[in-house]
Amino acid sequence: MNQEPLLVVEGVSKAFGGVLALSAVDLKVYPGDILGIIGPNGSGKTTLVNSITGFIQVDRGKILFKGRDITNMKPHKIADMGLTRTFQVMRPYYSLPAFKNLIVPLFSPRARRTGGWRGGGKMGSRDTVAVDILEEIGFERDSYIPYKTASALPTGYLKRLELARCLALRPEIIICDEVLSGLSMSEMASMVPLMEKLQMEGITLVMVEHRLRELFRIANKVVVLNFGCKIAEGSSDEVMESKEVKEAYFGSEEEVFSYV
Amino acid sequence: MSEPAKDRRKERLDRGIKVRTDGIYAISHWTEIAYLLTPRLLFIVGLLLAPVILIPFPYWQRVLSIVCIFALLAISFDFLANYVGLVSLGGALYMGVGGYSAALLNSHFGLPPLVTVPVSTVLGGAICTVLLLPCLPLRGVYFAIVSLMFPLLAGRIIEALDVFGGTDGIMGVDGFSSGWVEQYVLICSVLAAVFILRRMVSEDVGLVFTGVKDNDQAVKASGINITTYKAFGVFISSMLGCLGGACLAHIYMWAGISQFALDFSIIPIAATVVGGGGTLIGSVIGCIILVPISEFLRDFGTLRIAVYAIILTAFIVFKSEGIMMYGTRKYEQFERWVRI
Numbered sequence: 034m035n036q037e038p039l040l041v042v043e044g045v046s047k048a049f050g051g052v053l054a055l056s057a058v059d060l061k062v063y064p065g066d067i068l069g070i071i072g073p074n075g076s077g078k079t080t081l082v083n084s085i086t087g088f089i090q091v092d093r094g095k096i097l098f099k100g101r102d103i104t105n106m107k108p109h110k111i112a113d114m115g116l117t118r119t120f121q122v123m124r125p126y127y128s129l130p131a132f133k134n135l136i137v138p139l140f141s142p143r144a145r146r147t148g149g150w151r152g153g154g155k156m157g158s159r160d161t162v163a164v165d166i167l168e169e170i171g172f173e174r175d176s177y178i179p180y181k182t183a184s185a186l187p188t189g190y191l192k193r194l195e196l197a198r199c200l201a202l203r204p205e206i207i208i209c210d211e212v213l214s215g216l217s218m219s220e221m222a223s224m225v226p227l228m229e230k231l232q233m234e235g236i237t238l239v240m241v242e243h244r245l246r247e248l249f250r251i252a253n254k255v256v257v258l259n260f261g262c263k264i265a266e267g268s269s270d271e272v273m274e275s276k277e278v279k280e281a282y283f284g285s286e287e288e289v290f291s292y293v
Numbered sequence: 294m295s296e297p298a299k300d301r302r303k304e305r306l307d308r309g310i311k312v313r314t315d316g317i318y319a320i321s322h323w324t325e326i327a328y329l330l331t332p333r334l335l336f337i338v339g340l341l342l343a344p345v346i347l348i349p350f351p352y353w354q355r356v357l358s359i360v361c362i363f364a365l366l367a368i369s370f371d372f373l374a375n376y377v378g379l380v381s382l383g384g385a386l387y388m389g390v391g392g393y394s395a396a397l398l399n400s401h402f403g404l405p406p407l408v409t410v411p412v413s414t415v416l417g418g419a420i421c422t423v424l425l426l427p428c429l430p431l432r433g434v435y436f437a438i439v440s441l442m443f444p445l446l447a448g449r450i451i452e453a454l455d456v457f458g459g460t461d462g463i464m465g466v467d468g469f470s471s472g473w474v475e476q477y478v479l480i481c482s483v484l485a486a487v488f489i490l491r492r493m494v495s496e497d498v499g500l501v502f503t504g505v506k507d508n509d510q511a512v513k514a515s516g517i518n519i520t521t522y523k524a525f526g527v528f529i530s531s532m533l534g535c536l537g538g539a540c541l542a543h544i545y546m547w548a549g550i551s552q553f554a555l556d557f558s559i560i561p562i563a564a565t566v567v568g569g570g571g572t573l574i575g576s577v578i579g580c581i582i583l584v585p586i587s588e589f590l591r592d593f594g595t596l597r598i599a600v601y602a603i604i605l606t607a608f609i610v611f612k613s614e615g616i617m618m619y620g621t622r623k624y625e626q627f628e629r630w631v632r633i
């Protein structure tokens with residue numbers, strides 16, 4: 034690829050007390066990628082997402098987005114540039130109806146500048162755009178679900194709502210922290226085409242995942258973390274074949290297939 | 294409430310006017326419009342007529358003004374706590390800053406009350422916001438404690454440095470030109486505050502406030518600076534308090550350290566609990582109940598606080614939802630016993 038990378042992570046390290054959650058992680062994300070980041074529990078995936086999006090301060094290293102240094106910048110400034118994220122622990126505004134949850138991002142400076150998702154905010158009211166986004170992301174428009182209070186929504190919809198919140202900003206990158214985990218098989222089956230559709234729309238995706246089968250299907254590159262270190266990188270097949278990955282991530286060779 | 298028997302239960306039915314979400318009504322008939330408007334009109338007309346009704350009782354007219362001042366503080370507390378998510382005990386700070394601003398503007402620059410009140414509202418709001426700005430990242434009880442330190446400190450500083458009249462305060466402040474002006478300035482301010490804020494919290498800006506309260510991380514992740522919104526919330530809320538403080542200075546024709554008294558931080562919270570938090574009107578109703586009670590109890594001296602505590606405890610234990618919520622529920626729903 035001779036394109037400029039959209040997001041560059043260079044030697045990022047982060048320690049919590051004595052725990053080295055990230056040690057010198059490098060990463061490059063190119064426009065149009067679906068990059069997968071996998072790793073066992075506690076391997077530092079969420080910490081990496083938090084570091085990139087400014088939710089925690091890194092100890093060392095550099096993060097560039099569209100060539101601009103965003104290391105340790107305030108989260109809202111990073112989001113304002115078009116680098117958005119979902120939360121592994123879902124965080125809707127519980128007291129608001131689902132569609133009203135999207136008014137907050139649609140009211141943000143970035144959405145007002147760009148018109149939000151597909152520039153819709155420049156034409157219609159925010160409420161309409163909010164319901165449009167929800168429909169796009171799999172809420173049945175004519176049902177009561179978009180109008181239901183967020184606290185009453187099942188997990189699958191909350192995960193979608195997380196994604197919808199990112200989309201409302203008209204982002205360039207969405208970093209998804211485990212959007213597929215915790216979903217039922219059928220819910221997941223509908224998420225995968227959705228991710229592919231977003232890629233077609235020109236949104237670059239970074240997918241931090243536990244679920245390997247679905248991720249390997251859609252990711253064009255996979256990075257493997259273990260104990261805060263990057264231990265492998267490459268296409269899904271290459272990563273699956275790599276010996277370090279089998280040992281570190283899966284424990285033993287046989288188990289690979291029970292995961293995948 | 295009657296004994297809940299085993300073979301029956303209480304059934305609640307909506308009166309069938311409210312459809313879909315709050316604030317969207319399908320109205321077809323004048324009876325329904327009347328049904329919706331009556332409580333609002335009762336509240337507005339009641340407040341507007343109160344000074345006239347109280348003509349034979351000049352003392353209670355003054356109490357009405359004090360009720361309104363506490364109502365402004367209570368609205369300010371309710372808005373900040375239940376819509377922005379900042380629990381502020383800074384009521385006394387707002388009162389003091391508003392009061393001293395009005396007194397200084399009046400005695401030093403000779404501005405009349407009808408100018409000093411709006412000017413100290415905005416100016417005082419700005420001063421309080423700047424003071425509280427460093428505390429905005431604090432949450433919950435930490436913000437509450439720090440906001441309580443400010444009025445305590447302010448009083449001591451004025452005393453120690455002997456500025457602004459020191460312990461004597463600023464005397465010779467002009468009163469309002471008449472009792473009517475005093476009461477209607479306050480009543481209109483309370484009504485405007487309630488209805489403007491109720492409108493604002495359901496607008497898109499208001500949803501951002503709700504977002505900050507429910508989950509500030511997601512608001513940050515949406516590219517919104519939460520400090521800006523918190524500061525904006527504090528500004529609105531401290532403006533209301535300063536408005537009350539400025540009026541109080543003109544009513545007593547004096548501004549002094551006692552305007553930083555803790556009563557101004559505590560009573561509005563009690564009123565919000567009694568009236569029902571998160572409704573804005575509830576906190577006004579709470580003041581209409583509590584402030585006159587406190588006047589009745591004046592003869593008991595410090596025992597007043599004990600009676601207050603008992604009332605408050607009773608409310609928290611028996612009607613923790615507050616009068617407003619309880620009333621709304623009774624008004625909007627039928628209740629009946631059904632056999633199971």
Ligand SMILES: Nc1ncnc2c1ncn2[C@@H]1O[C@H](COP(=O)(O)OP(=O)(O)O)[C@@H](O)[C@H]1O
Nearest residue numbers: 049052054072073074075076077078079080081
């Ligand atoms: N805020 C924190 N304070 C202390 N330790 C943390 C914090 N966040 C993460 N950690 C530690 O950092 C390591 C990586 O965690 P995390 O990034 O959440 O892993 P993953 O998302 O891959 O499961 C874990 O050992 C975790 O205990």
Ligand SMILES: [Mg+2]
Nearest residue numbers: 078079080121
């Ligand atoms: Mg994680």
